[in-house]
Amino acid sequence: GAVVSQHPSRVICKSGTSVKIECRSLDFQATTMFWYRQFPKQSLMLMATSNEGSKATYEQGVEKDKFLINHASLTLSTLTVTSAHPEDSSFYICSAGPYNEQFFGPGTRLTVL
């Protein structure tokens, strides 16, 4: 299957700082990527749809000024958590896929102190 990578795999930061997470499609081009967050023992919650060359589409209740998404190329989307607070601590996962199948990155564990 297709490969999606994420970087970093784990990040610890102080409250008030911003954190950038990268999602890359390694062997295919992705005009659309998806960002999810997952709390412990819960399923994935879609945060936003990242569209190459245009604005991201955010799900209801997700603050677009808090979670900045940039999809500047066909293989890279970034999620920036701005002014992070402890309640933003979570597991963030991206997905992308050629055709109709979605492949997921390994996830990024964010801990905000």
Add this chain to the structure above:
Amino acid sequence: KQEVTQIPAALSVPEGENLVLNCSFTDSAIYNLQWFRQDPGKGLTSLLLIQSSQREQTSGRLNASLDKSSGRSTLYIAASQPGDSATYLCAGIIQGAQKLVFGQGTRLTINP
């Protein structure tokens, strides 16, 4: 609004058993359906994809079926092994949309 239900939420069985995981959708207008596996602290691994024109897919000891008329899917695992222990998630793409809608998952434990 599409909702996805997975039953059971957790399952623990001895090694070697055949088992079935269930997934149902409130809106049967499913375009594609995927089954995933997630190990603790890891991302999702795609197991099987059933596309709109298909009714089932098989990969090794795994078989997934989709009944669009009822909005139900099952994942059958044959001859279970301890390495199958993980959380299994089903997700569907609704016709007209592109995003996946996930179930809450079934946490599977295979005991040696």
